Amino acid sequence: MNILLGVLLNGLASAMILYIIAIGMSLTMGMMRFVNLAHGSFAMAGGYGLVWFGQMQGLPFWLAICISVVIVTAGAWVLERTLYRRLYGASELEQVLFTIGLIFVAAAGAHYLFGPSPQNVTVPVSLRHQISLGTFTASSYRTMLIIAGFLLFGGISLAMDKTSLGARLRAAVDNRRMAETIGIRTDLLFTLTFCLGSALAALGGALGAEVLPIRPSYAFDQLNYVLIVVAVGGLGTLYGPFIAALMLGIADTACKYWLPELGAFFIFAAMVVLLLWRPNGVFSRV
Amino acid sequence: MNTVSDLPQSVLLPLAGRHRFRPVESLPWVVAALAYFLFPDSLALGTQVLIMALFALSLDLLLGYAGITTLGHAVFFGVGAYTAGILSVNGIGDPLAGLVLGAVVCGVFGLLCGVVILRTQGLALLMLTLGILLMCAEAANRAASVTGGADGLQGMVVGPVLGIFEFDMRARVAYWYALIVLALVFVLVRALVYSPFGRSLVGIQQNSQRMAAIGAPVRRRLVAVYGIAAAIAGIAGALNAQTNEFVGPTVLSLELSAGVLTMLIFGGVGRLYGAFVGAAFYMVLHDYLARADPAYWYLWLGVLLIVVVMYGKGGILGLCDKTRVWLAYRRCGGAKDAASVQAGAGGGSAEPMHAEGQP
Numbered sequence: 206m207n208i209l210l211g212v213l214l215n216g217l218a219s220a221m222i223l224y225i226i227a228i229g230m231s232l233t234m235g236m237m238r239f240v241n242l243a244h245g246s247f248a249m250a251g252g253y254g255l256v257w258f259g260q261m262q263g264l265p266f267w268l269a270i271c272i273s274v275v276i277v278t279a280g281a282w283v284l285e286r287t288l289y290r291r292l293y294g295a296s297e298l299e300q301v302l303f304t305i306g307l308i309f310v311a312a313a314g315a316h317y318l319f320g321p322s323p324q325n326v327t328v329p330v331s332l333r334h335q336i337s338l339g340t341f342t343a344s345s346y347r348t349m350l351i352i353a354g355f356l357l358f359g360g361i362s363l364a365m366d367k368t369s370l371g372a373r374l375r376a377a378v379d380n381r382r383m384a385e386t387i388g389i390r391t392d393l394l395f396t397l398t399f400c401l402g403s404a405l406a407a408l409g410g411a412l413g414a415e416v417l418p419i420r421p422s423y424a425f426d427q428l429n430y431v432l433i434v435v436a437v438g439g440l441g442t443l444y445g446p447f448i449a450a451l452m453l454g455i456a457d458t459a460c461k462y463w464l465p466e467l468g469a470f471f472i473f474a475a476m477v478v479l480l481l482w483r484p485n486g487v488f489s490r491v
Numbered sequence: 492m493n494t495v496s497d498l499p500q501s502v503l504l505p506l507a508g509r510h511r512f513r514p515v516e517s518l519p520w521v522v523a524a525l526a527y528f529l530f531p532d533s534l535a536l537g538t539q540v541l542i543m544a545l546f547a548l549s550l551d552l553l554l555g556y557a558g559i560t561t562l563g564h565a566v567f568f569g570v571g572a573y574t575a576g577i578l579s580v581n582g583i584g585d586p587l588a589g590l591v592l593g594a595v596v597c598g599v600f601g602l603l604c605g606v607v608i609l610r611t612q613g614l615a616l617l618m619l620t621l622g623i624l625l626m627c628a629e630a631a632n633r634a635a636s637v638t639g640g641a642d643g644l645q646g647m648v649v650g651p652v653l654g655i656f657e658f659d660m661r662a663r664v665a666y667w668y669a670l671i672v673l674a675l676v677f678v679l680v681r682a683l684v685y686s687p688f689g690r691s692l693v694g695i696q697q698n699s700q701r702m703a704a705i706g707a708p709v710r711r712r713l714v715a716v717y718g719i720a721a722a723i724a725g726i727a728g729a730l731n732a733q734t735n736e737f738v739g740p741t742v743l744s745l746e747l748s749a750g751v752l753t754m755l756i757f758g759g760v761g762r763l764y765g766a767f768v769g770a771a772f773y774m775v776l777h778d779y780l781a782r783a784d785p786a787y788w789y790l791w792l793g794v795l796l797i798v799v800v801m802y803g804k805g806g807i808l809g810l811c812d813k814t815r816v817w818l819a820y821r822r823c824g825g826a827k828d829a830a831s832v833q834a835g836a837g838g839g840s841a842e843p844m845h846a847e848g849q850p
Contacts, residue, residue: 240614291801297613298560299800302756305749306796313790321786421786425745429625436618470629477622481607484615 212462213455218347219416220454221354225409226427227434227446228361229402235378235440237293237395240300243307244406245424245431250277251407252419253315256324266329270411274404281403285396293395308424316421323418350412357405358447365443374398378440430457433476439486448488519767523670527663534662540774541669542730547754547766548673548680549723554752555761556684557716558696559609562748563620566604566627567597567721569743571728573631576644576738584650586733590672593729594722601721605714621745628743643739647732658734665734672730676723681763683719692716753792756799759806768807 230244254273258264264272288307292300328346336343365371376384377391385391410419417427433453438446453472460471479487526537546568553559574596575589583589608619631638639645651657656664683689694702695709703709732738741747750773758769781788803810 234614240617288797288801295800296560297617298554298752301560301562301617302752302796303800305753306793306800309789309793309796311793313786313793316786316789428745429621432618432621436614440614466633470626470633473622473626473629477619477626480611480615480619480622484611 208462212458214343214347214351216455216458217354217451218350218454219413219458220450220452221350222409222413222416223430223434223454224354224447224450225357225412226406227431227438227450228357228443229399229405230431231435231438231440231446232374232378232398232402233395234435236374236381236391236398239289239293240297240304241289242301242304242428242432243311243424244304244402245427246308246311247277247281247403247406248410248427249311249315249419249421249423250280251410252326252414252417252423253319253324254407255411255414256319256326256419260324260326270408273411274407277407278400278404282396282400285399289399308428311424312421315423319421321421323420324414326414326419328415346415350416353412358443362443370397429473433472437476437479437487439483439489442486442488445486445488449486516764519764520674527666531661531663534666536774536778538662538665538669538734539731540771541666541673542727542734543751543754543774544767544770545669545673545676545730546724546727546751547758547770548677548763549720549727550751550755551760551763551766552680552684552692552716552720552723554755555765556689556696557692557713559713559717560617561620562617562745562752563622563624564720564724564751565743565745565747566620566624567601567724568728568731568747568751569627569631570600571597571725572732572738572742573638573644573728574725575729576647576732577637579647579649579733580644582648584648586649586652586668589649589733590726590729593725597725597728598718598722601725602714602718604721605717609710609713609717621748624743624745624748628740631743632740638738641740643737644732645737647736647738649733649736658736662734669730669734672726676726677763680723684763688712688715753796755806757795757806759808762808765806765808772807 226245226248229247230241233239233241233244251270251273254276255266255269257269258272259266259269262269284307288303292303295303331345334345336345336348365375373384373389373394376387376389377394381391410417410423417423420426430453434446434450437453438449456475457469457472460467460469464471483489523537523541527534530537546564549567550561550564553561553564571593574593578589578592604623608616608623611619632640634640635642649658652664652668656668658664691702691707691712694707695712699709728742731742754769754773755766756769757772758767759765776791777788780791799806805812
């Protein structure tokens with residue numbers, strides 16, 4: 206029973222990191238059909254930001270995360286304005302190659318600045334103790350991750366449903382040309398979404414730095430998982446990636462625990478089967 | 492209504508002659524033969540260039556002609572390499588047997604994959620090709636008793652080619668072996684591309700619905716070319732295994748898929764010789780830069796990729812074509828012959844770029 210709960214808790218925790226990282230990619234892909242493989246690099250940048258401000262400059266954990274998210278968002282804004290913008294409407298192949306190029310540059314930059322080895326991130330004391338629930342103990346760090354993930358999911362869903370910005374975003378995802386016709390400035394909206402997605406990725410990378418080690422190959426390591434969440438979850442929905450991340454996180458942890466010799470094979474096989482069944486994503490409305 | 496024969500000769504001649512062998516096409520082969528004598532100490536690198544050119548050529552069939560975007564083409568390279576490797580570990584060391592078996596296994600595997608995944612397109616197709624690659628990589632990594640797992644396949648014993656030419660330390664036999672296999676496959680691919688089958692692939696890339704409307708079996712053609720490209724990639728993988736006498740887990744990786752895509756983009760997509768130029772450029776640059784520092788190599792690779800996608804559509808060969816057209820234009824001193832110059836200069840390489848081919 207305790208093992209089951211432990212697997213569930215760890216699975217939920219990694220699912221939440223995946224969700225926070227993947228949601229921005231799902232939004233941008235749903236809106237502009239832009240295949241941004243380099244999305245994981247923004248998460249990596251967030252993680253390195255935490256390492257730089259938190260570990261090397263000695264700033265408090267949460268302050269370091271905030272600064273790092275702000276900086277990554279600013280960087281994303283510049284990149285979107287200068288480079289990404291020119292490839293909207295280009296073929297998938299060009300987008301894929303361009304973003305793979307960005308991954309390489311980001312990885313080389315991280316290698317140059319921080320060296321090749323994974324970074325140690327010390328979380329604050331308040332997140333280091335164990336919460337005991339009867340016979341079962343849970344790490345407060347992972348509990349924090351789960352709570353943060355659910356809060357973000359709830360917050361984003363509410364914002365999408367209730368605010369006018371959310372309504373415009375949904376309209377642009379559903380039918381971009383129609384949205385433009387009725388006066389929604391989709392290019393501005395897209396810059397905003399891109400920055401928001403990158404900010405969330407940076408947050409996910411920084412929060413999950415202890416579970417997913419920050420190193421130069423981070424974007425390539427996590428690419429498969431983030432892409433699975435995006436592709437299986439389906440474009441243009443918010444709950445799709447959430448459920449996909451939950452399934453993936455828990456299944457992955459369970460596989461690693463009970464069937465370590467088969468490793469990730471099941472995960473990839475499941476993805477192939479799910480995509481063959483519903484090519485637009487399991488939870489897509491199309 | 493016009494029939495084909497009513498068209499003016501200036502339009503028909505380049506079309507009728509486009510499949511003929513042009514003198515300039517002998518250039519890469521002369522260079523490859525010269526390289527053997529000029530750089531006798533770099534033949535191992537030269538062999539790698541030839542193998543990668545073959546691999547990129549197979550990808551060009553998919554990407555440049557049929558318009559299938561894939562992130563998982565390395566799976567066929569890897570399966571071919573492991574097939575040849577396992578065969579030679581188990582005592583069948585004849586290289587040609589390894590090549591043939593690698594091609595057959597990969598061809599069948601490619602046909603099976605094609606039947607299953609080519610129903611989809613766009614993001615789903617990208618993810619399915621990637622998913623199959625990751626599945627096979629994971630399987631090869633776990634089945635350590637057969638594949639050697641993460642340590643790679645040890646103990647390959649490759650016999651002499653045709654029973655006569657023993658592989659040597661300086662890779663002289665390996666170089667000629669790879670060059671001859673590449674040449675034979677290239678002749679086949681070239682004939683295929685200019686055959687009605689190849690033309691119909693270009694048609695499918697440009698507008699698959701219209702091709703279906705005029706009666707071409709679109710899905711069947713795509714599956715067929717997927718199988719052919721897989722078999723060629725399998726040959727490249729088998730060559731790689733035999734000339735290195737080792738198969739490591741890196742043959743089944745996303746990095747290799749991305750690498751071969753990069754080579755093709757550098758050289759030029761949809762023009763056959765782009766694979767040669769791109770592979771040579773990529774491998775030599777890699778050899779030169781990675782020797783200094785692997786991190787620098789990734790930096791330059793990334794920067795080059797971004798620059799090529801942004802500004803250099805058509806790759807190196809595309810740039811050559813543009814320069815040639817520009818020079819010819821200058822010589823003529825006006826626009827009156829520019830169109831015919833362009834048709835002539837483009838020649839066999841005037842295939843539409845993948846990006847522009849989408850309806």
